[in-house]
Amino acid sequence: MADTSSYDLVVIGGGPAGYAGAIRAGQLGKKVACVEMERAGGTCLNWGCIPSKALLKSAELYQKMLHADDFGFNVGSIDVDFPKVVERSRSVANQMAKGIEFLFKKNKVDYIVGQAQINVPGMVELISGDRKGEYLSTKNILIATGCRARMLPGLTKDGKQVMTAREILDRRDLPKSCIVMGAGAIGMEFAYFLNAFGSDVTVVEMMDRVLPVEDDDVSKFVEKSFKKQGLKVMTGTKAENITVADGKVTLDAMTGDKTEKLEAESLLVAIGVQANTDKLLSNRVKLEMHRNYVKVDAHYRTSVKGIYAAGDIIGPPWLAHVATYEAVQAVNGMFDHGEPRPYVRFPGCTYCQPQVASIGMTERDVKAKELKYKVGKFPFTASGKAVAAMESEGFVKLIVSEPEGEILGAHITGAEATELIAEYALGMELEATWEEIHGTIHAHPTLSEALMEAAAATHNEAIHI
Template sequence: MNYDVIVIGSGPGGYVAAIRASQLGLKTAVVERESLGGICLNWGCIPTKALLKSAQVFEYINHAADYGIKTAEAEADFAAVIKRSRGVADGMSKGVQFLMKKNKIDVIMGTGKAKPGNKVEVKAADGSQKEYTATSIILATGGRSRELPNLKQDGKKVIGYRQAMVLPEQPKSMVVVGSGAIGVEFAYFYATLGTKVTIVEFMDNVVPVEDEDISKQLLRSFKKAGIDIMTSSSVESVDTSGAGCKVQVKTASGMQTLECDIVLSAAGVVANIENIGLEETGIKTEKGKVVVDEFYNTSVKGYYAIGDIVAGQALAHVASAEGIICVEKIAGHKPEPLDYNNIPGCTYCSPEIASVGYTEKAAKAAGYEVKIGKFPFSASGKASAAGVKDGFVKVIYDAKYGELLGAHMIGANVTEMIAEIVVARKLETTGHEMLKSVHPHPTMSEAIMEATADAYGEVIHL
């Protein structure tokens, strides 16, 4: 069958690209080997947020007395929590199926592989193969859990994020290797439900991509929650021969042995670029990623790549934006290239983390003279009323022109607040304009205005 566009992979990059292509009048098909929605929807963003919500509800119940509410002792039903998470993911996947039908997109189940001559070979689960042709082929095959050489995953005692979502029973103890978004989200989830959690991080700070002030606050909050954290440390080996795991950790002061039931390897993701036809078609790669231009053309005409398999942040919303830009260019439109310095990053542990743009360190390294403002949630009326006073908002402005260089937040619901900063930066909003935009009271979001006021020496509530 001939198509205008075939997308290999139906994650948040692939299915969004397919829908936009269909909207633009292009005959479109999606090839998917497992479940529509990809990892994000089935094994990533969505089901993890369901798990985290269950943990948050459990935490609220355990602290009900702080709000003047008497309750019986709460008990977490681990199996039911996992079941709810899977139900949420299944419902969302069915939603993508509906969107495929609504937009008249053909769904081809099987493993797709790009072939020379604008062809895609699809191998079905029964081993049968079929070939399709398309004017444009978009590779959107996503990523998977990175496996460290000295931390081989067996799926039982040493696991990746996928197994962490469906463990048959709650472990009594867990070592989480890596403190990026995946690591700290699972650390919060399991610790809140009662698992003894230790995080081992190779870098000097937890959540190392974040502003250092954010890292320090999360460290304080996690330690207060009973999570042990070892920074500047590395897991050298894991012995799984006994009932549990013996984890050898190299620290600045020497080797330590940690004992636990489960080791979760959360050392990031690696691109799925194997066996998708790159060698046969001659598509260039570099450092484990497909090389593309600003409109996602690969080195071979008619072949494109988006999402986790190209350079840039490995985030669902980035993949979706790339997919839309890619197909709009294919359809002859004139989309703007994506500004990768205005991509929000969100981490959904408790307290939440949200950030966009330059960190303080990066802004200074780029040569900016900066104005820094911070507003702690301990001074926020809404945060006090809600009983969530941990955290702060930090804003970074260029001292010369008032450009909003970046913002970094840690606290309750900050992942819902960061979009204000993204839009403000897109519109080239200045510090003065942000300061004079009246924010509603009492809200968590007025902390953005207050932090800006702090940067300009006009703060009222500090």
Template sequence: MAYDVIVIGSGPGGYVAAIRASQLGFKTAVVERESLGGICLNWGCIPTKALLKTAQVYEYTQHSKDYGITIGDAKVDFDAVIKRSRGVADKMSRGVQFLMKKNKIDVIMGTGKLKGKGQVEVTDKDGKATVYDAKHIILATGARARELPNLQIDGKNVIGYRQAMVLPQQPKSMIVVGSGAIGVEFAYFYATLGTKVTIVEFMPRIVPVEDEDISKELEKIYKKKGIEIMTNASVEAVEAAGNGVKAKVKTQTGEITLEADVVLSAVGIAANIENLGLEALGIKTDKGRVTVDKYYQTNVPGVYAIGDMVPGQALAHVASKEGIVCVEAIAYNEKKYAHKPETIDYMNIPGCTYCAPEIASVGYTEKAAKEAGYEVKVGKFPFSASGKASAAGATEGFVKVIFDAKYGEWLGTHMIGANVTEIIAETVVARKLETTYQEVLDAIHPHPTMSESVKDAIEVAYGEAIHL
């Protein structure tokens, strides 16, 4: 019952760390209390994309005449929509099971916690506890929906993202509290299927972490879709009213009452750090997250933490890379790996939001670049000027690039449009390689594509626009 590495949690941080550990010659086990793949594969990234694809397909049917195709009255089978999403999630979870077997990783089902130095106690569904020994323990327990004191999730009147993915029937109206990625994605999904959606956002603009131009564009597009948006507003209380709810909303001009079938709380996440035995070992935390060094070692030797439970962007691809860096650092120290892994540059992490149109960004916003002291060159290229976008009937949005005027350094890119999450990687790689604007312009981009709009935006920034 002894291992070189035990990983608690099998999300995109945990299962990736386990695979890399096994590849490097460590005897490895993963502890999982629910389903392999964690929230991302089962209740987050993957099944939500299945729901959003359904909404997109339905939206196509509503505009089929624009493409020269006449379709009869398309109807939404909500049960079938939910069933497809769950099927996609189940398939991906089975894929992780296969990867565990392929890499000879033991899967221990149950709830894991730190028992003592080098020990993990796992309690199975029947309450039986077993203690396992491990030289290295990696905590990868992820996060859950954050709850506000006045907006407690009860699963009926106020729901979280998990309930929003498996509602027994489609609500006629919904209030979405919070306009981060989760909020705007579900707002698009339900609004497209016919639910009357109102977004309530505490900050002055929706998707507040994005560049201001992106926020303005998404708000304009969402309002055109019929989604009501209230910014500088907060839900103060929710009470049941008949078969629905009444929500008291505080605005800059006073308090109003909104009625809806249900309220979706999408106000962020909280790390799962409770009941892990952190206190018994004296593992340090700060602001609800585990404190780690650049190789994800906690203050207690042999215990590490990665993913949503540590500081940094709470994104699946971040957790995966943290897991790899963590394991490779362990392997290097034990002479199982040739070199110390390069640490993560958290200023070069792409963020993607899969509403429609999609949002993708990396690096500095225009405002942040100026506040950091850069003199900037900014270029924007609208998809309305893109041949591929026009052919696809997807002309909403734009690409915005930000460069340092002095050295030509690529500071950031911000996109909103169809499938832009598929083209943000160009900026990530270019920034990693410290590429200048001229090198990008000298690299031939394929035509016609949406991706060539990145080059077009750079041309705008430097006064060399050809297609605008």
């Protein structure tokens, strides 16, 4: 062990858990290093949430321009410079990654590019990168290595015919046709994106509906909208006999006892994630695992003293905002800055159009638990702002407990759903009742009024429906 440096904390992984944990430790005045294999910001910032939102924004604008005559414009021609669309998303990712690198400096975080391996507790070895071979001695370790897209067994990503989200984000041409396997958030976002730019898209989902974690009403609504937009959506469907050859991908889509042969230029596999644990531990370190994820207690402590873990690597829900929250809590806890808290609830968002956002239980969940509840629903067609903006597709659905009237679950689909959900999230945090939401004056005209009206609607007091 030649070169060693001594840290209060070494964070392994520079994604939303890792960088946030490292920055938080820096804020607390700790000596901290963050070791990241690729680039600060991790998958989310470089190959996930952020660049995909840039692509989706371009797709939305393109769709708006195609329908600009509705707004009073005659647009001559619109040429899509697809490489430039992708370039912009890459440059947004690049800009944000630089931002994280700046924050590392500002908070005195040593940012090390390379792969890290926990050699023994208290000692991290750099096993790749410029500083390969160095050892970092540290009081605490935070594992935040995250997850990567899962591939179907037997298939190999080639970035052209077979892709995950990562490859499609870096692809400079639009596949003429694409089969999207998996109708979760990622699958639905790329399906929307590809279709918006004119690709011929088929979504194949094993479960009986798109966005299977969402409320049934929302799944139904979005599926209908997707079909209206021209996508083919197959639910309750298994893909078998996938073959990749001759510039095309083919598969058998089996729905019940019917089989349909699908063919496309490309296949996007969006069937979930797997943990990044490769070479994370030397064979001198054994951590208790839960399936393939690192097991932690309520304070984000692993089974080995001084080693913590947070983010996707500790298992679902695999969401950046949950990962950040966990890492900040873990770091607060390890440095005695308050009791770390596990998350109680979190919003989930899908950024296709119509957007989807939710928090808490679905009506299906509530029924399964045999809870007493009331539902309030408010359609955006009744919102003046939505109509004025020509964005009246969608609704707000609020489920409140009976008789307490507190939020059990909230489900929004439509314009800005992903922004609007924040109000309900805060409401749940503060145990707001439907009356308190209804009694809060909401600015007119806004989409947010629909959240107030849905609250009122749980007790038939909505004015505009």
